Amino acid sequence: MSISYQVLGKPSEDNALLVHIDSGQKIDHLLFDCGEKCLKNVPVGTVQKIDHLFFSHLHMDHIAGFDSFFRINYNRNTRLNHIWGPPQTARIIQHRFQGFMWNLHESMSCPWIVSDIYPQEYISYRYELKEAFSVSHHIQTSQYQEKLFETNNYEISVLTLDHRTPSLAYLIREKPSSNIDIQKLKALGLESGPWLKEFKELKEGYVVSSSGTSYSFKELRKSLLIETPGDSIAYLTDFLADKQTIKKLTGFLNNCQTIVCEAHYRNSDIELAMRNYHSTTGLTASIASKANVKKLVLIHISDRYDLGQYREILNEAKEIFPSSCFSKEWKL
Ligand SMILES: [Zn+2]
Ligand SMILES: [Zn+2]
Secondary structure, three states, X not given: OEEEEEEEOOOOOXXXXXXXXXXXXXXXXXXXXXXXXXXXXXXXXXXXXXXXXEOOOOOHHHHOXXXXXXXXXXXXXXXXXXXXXXXXXXXXXXXXXXXXXXXXXXXXXXXXXXXXXXXXXXXXXXXXXXXXXXXOEEEEEEEOEOEEEEOOOEEEEEEEEEOOOEEEEEEEEEOOEEEEOHHHHHHOOOOOOOHHHHHHHOOOOEEEOOOXXXXXXXXXXXXXXXXXXXXXXXXXXXXOOOHHHHHHHHHHOOOOOEEEEEOOEOHHHHHHHHHOOOOEHHHHHHHHHHOOOOEEEEEOOOOOOXXXXXXXXXXXXXXXXXXXXXXXXXXX
């Protein structure tokens, strides 16, 4: 079980995040935002495998690369096409779907699901390629409390932030995995075998050791299973980092391994940050510090700063949160 990620887009250009969650049996690929040129260096085969596309919000710099994603996947039937975002995502994405001439696709069945996420519910709509995406089919309204959905391997939570429009922070947490302590197994005189697979899940059952001692599955689970916490990563960008938001994020991101977060403005430009509902290097670093995260990756630096200032920008963050860095893809 592991999570790996790539920050997409260059310094001072549009950024996005591609996350890979490897369960050992399968890999899930999640894309967060899709700004201009963000998919430029992502192989087509990887884009075809993206399971979910999540938008923080729909300002141009976060959706301008959507056509590249859609061009590759518009008729994809190998997996569900699911897009998530704040309120009005369905309306805006439907316009994007309809921004092309569709006159050869009446026989092709390919549904797209788009979900508008509100603070405690999300509303999902279905669009069909064969209908040239002309109809917005309401399919369901679902309630949630922070946790948007879960799979066998991970869960994804969401928090609405304020960018003078809702901007969504996403948090992925892998589920803990449990492994068998082989040393203890041997010490109890037990042989490994197919029963070990069963005993993890079966409530009742027992096994007899080489010395004739009988152990119930229940007591063995307590002594033999080592629980390893899962990895975690969060993506958050474009938000006003006022006191109330910092407090909310401290709880939401608590103990997260990695957060990938905007630092659009330098500390000296805090007035601009407040006016434009953005964060600063210092505020972002203090969120990482208060939430006790392991690592902070700074993204979405304003193009008002040239590359020569990036070292100072990083130092501003490191003064508050030493485990701050830029993406290795940026090669700075
Ligand atoms: Zn924005
Ligand atoms: Zn932005």
